[in-house]
Amino acid sequence: MTELSKSGAAVGEPxxxxxxxxxxxxxxxxxxxxxxxxxxxxxxxxxSFKLEKGKTLGIVGESGSGKxxxxxxxxxxxxxxxxxxxxxQISGEIWLDGTxxxxxxxxxxxxxxxxxxxxxFQDPLSALHPYYTIGQQIVEAYRIxxxxxxxTARRRAVEMLxxxxxxxxxKRVDNYPHEFSGGMRQRAMIAMSLVxxxxxxxxxxxxxxxDVTVQAxxxxxxxxLQKEFGSAVIVITHDLGVVAELADDILVMxxxxxxxxxxxxxxxxxxxxxxxxxxxxxMPRLDREQQERLIPVKxxxxxxxxxxxxxxxxxxxxxxxxxxxxVTRTVRPELTEVGSRHWAACHMTQEQRERIWTEEIAPxx
Numbered sequence: 001m002t003e004l005s006k007s008g009a010a011v012g013e014p015x016x017x018x019x020x021x022x023x024x025x026x027x028x029x030x031x032x033x034x035x036x037x038x039x040x041x042x043x044x045x046x047x048s049f050k051l052e053k054g055k056t057l058g059i060v061g062e063s064g065s066g067k068x069x070x071x072x073x074x075x076x077x078x079x080x081x082x083x084x085x086x087x088x089q090i091s092g093e094i095w096l097d098g099t100x101x102x103x104x105x106x107x108x109x110x111x112x113x114x115x116x117x118x119x120x121f122q123d124p125l126s127a128l129h130p131y132y133t134i135g136q137q138i139v140e141a142y143r144i145x146x147x148x149x150x151x152t153a154r155r156r157a158v159e160m161l162x163x164x165x166x167x168x169x170x171k172r173v174d175n176y177p178h179e180f181s182g183g184m185r186q187r188a189m190i191a192m193s194l195v196x197x198x199x200x201x202x203x204x205x206x207x208x209x210x211d212v213t214v215q216a217x218x219x220x221x222x223x224x225l226q227k228e229f230g231s232a233v234i235v236i237t238h239d240l241g242v243v244a245e246l247a248d249d250i251l252v253m254x255x256x257x258x259x260x261x262x263x264x265x266x267x268x269x270x271x272x273x274x275x276x277x278x279x280x281x282x283m284p285r286l287d288r289e290q291q292e293r294l295i296p297v298k299x300x301x302x303x304x305x306x307x308x309x310x311x312x313x314x315x316x317x318x319x320x321x322x323x324x325x326x327v328t329r330t331v332r333p334e335l336t337e338v339g340s341r342h343w344a345a346c347h348m349t350q351e352q353r354e355r356i357w358t359e360e361i362a363p364x365x
Contacts, residue, residue, distance in 0.1 A: 058243030262342030
């Protein structure tokens with residue numbers, strides 16, 4: 001039986017009142033829930049954002065905030081086989097260049113995946129098949145979407161390996177993943193992701209477990225290739241330093257929801273949510289002398305099965321008692337506009353947040 005939303009439409013099916021999208025990628029009220037023996041895991045619980053071609057969106061947050069689940073939802077990779085007999089419960093709308101993905105047949109989404117949208121996975125060693133050479137895997141990704149012979153596809157694979165900076169690409173194309181270093185495997189993964197010139201590229205923790213020199217090279221590579229292909233890019237990371245290098249806009253996730261989003265310079269220099277303050281306080285700075293030790297965000301991320309009532313951040317928030325009437329523990333805050341293209345979900349007033357940021361937080365960063 002088809003699962004229905006409150007509006008009576010099938011889950012994932014756009015309602016008749018849905019206006020046409022105006023952006024290349026538009027996510028509307030995305031929810032991804034997983035039934036388990038312990039309860040319903042609300043990994044993503046009402047996420048909305050837009051992204052234009054040629055722009056980069058950075059999605060940041062701690063592990064377990066729902067970042068990677070969001071990316072897999074966009075790619076259409078939440079299959080029943082992943083979770084045994086219990087299928088992920090997905091609702092909302094994901095519009096990609098005028099096509100609504102959640103209501104599209106799986107075969108149609110599969111045709112888009114790899115060609116119009118592509119993903120750099122978090123761990124290239126596990127994402128790449130150990131039994132096939134790097135070249136074979138790039139050739140397969142290319143031939144699925146292009147009617148060419150193996151020789152032509154191999155030339156394309158060598159060209160892409162050369163473009164991402166792998167030395168002697170005509171020889172390294174026949175190497176296996178374990179014969180590459182971590183940085184070279186990440187470059188090979190980027191080559192495979194870009195071999196079909198996708199219009200949307202999702203990079204999930206693209207610099208995890210790489211040394212700082214290689215991290216910088218990978219970030220420069222993504223930036224250069226974006227300029228060349230004009231792709232829309234989503235960078236998913238827990239490292240604010242990464243999005244500072246790449247992102248035009250930043251979306252901060254906590255407990256499966258967006259707590260702040262806006263232009264990168266606004267989120268970095270005029271943040272309006274206590275969780276964003278905590279992330280900035282725990283980030284090392286090289287552009288100024290560090291006067292005090294880094295300030296960690298106290299406590300642990302919430303269980304996505306038992307998310308705290310009210311504001312999900314209230315058990316860890318040093319300012320939970322600033323709003324009156326215990327509202328932070330009883331009412332969930334909604335995103336409200338705090339500036340031009342800048343939104344935050346917090347019960348404190350604009351004046352209270354500006355004062356705390358100016359007098360207490362900013363001087364310590």
